[in-house]
Amino acid sequence: MGIHPVLRIPERVLKRTAVAMGDAPDDELVADLIDTMRASPGCVGLAAPQIGVSRRALALDVTGHPKTKRCHGLVVVFDPVVVESSGREVGREGCMSVPDLTANVARAKRVVVHGRSPEGEVLAIETDGFEARAFQHEIDHLDGLLILDRVSSLATDVFRRKVYQEPRG
């Protein structure tokens, strides 16, 4: 196990509503999420469905990203829920599961995310800026939503991009 291929559309698992993690730990899933995220150049977050696991878990690390404001370092969250959000900002997002395109997506500027750590600790993460955007993007994956489901104008919101490199391994 370890590094997994990142699944791309039209893989059906990407469109499914993922199943709650519940209270059980899942060390293997946590390691796979982190390893795959780390192995993917430029990747700052990964949701379990992207590696074929339809469970509500995500890994995220926006450390060092130029747009990062508040930063919680490497976080893995089980059953994350956005409980508060405010503000609205459009930003251009790329997604490893949607090759060749990027899209302008409006996201809340500030969010509070509740969930659990892999060790079972209750998490309440308040953040903003790029980390808030990343949380919203990854939580969308748990609900089967991709950037293409979030655009409001095809003409101005969807852009071609160079294909991101395949994850190593």
Add this chain to the structure above:
Amino acid sequence: MSGPHHYAVTVIGNDRPGIVAGVTRALFETGCNLEDATSTILRGHFSMMLVISSDGPQGTLEASLAGAADDLGVMITVKPVEEAALDFDAPTHMVSVYGADHPGIVFRISDALASAGANVTDLTSRIIGSPEEPVYALMMEVAASDGKGLEDLLTGIASEIGVDVSVHPIEADLL
């Protein structure tokens, strides 16, 4: 030559519901495969461009589309095109230009881009504002190696022709 042939298809006509369905039905029934397509409404005219692939004879495709054109009251053209490389210059900058409408805006800006070796990868323009004071708004995605140089170049041209221009990098964050 083996394998499917590629064709460029253009459609233009007075806009109404059902044109996309009518054209794509004709293509589907002729066994064509749609590849990339773009469509918009230009000053009330429906317009669409498609690159399609087809194993069948060109004559069958042309006859089928001619029938659709008659039924829909639109003009359709079909031209064989060579298969092109699929790698492309990814756009690096968005160029916005706007100002009082007058002839030559697109030419002067795009000529400057061409001279700088920048490739226009997408372009949309609209005449907005009132009939008395029409404003021309032009948005382009370009693939350019030097964004700063591009901005300086276009700012110079823009002041010559009396329009505003802005250049900003296209930066997508991989999430």
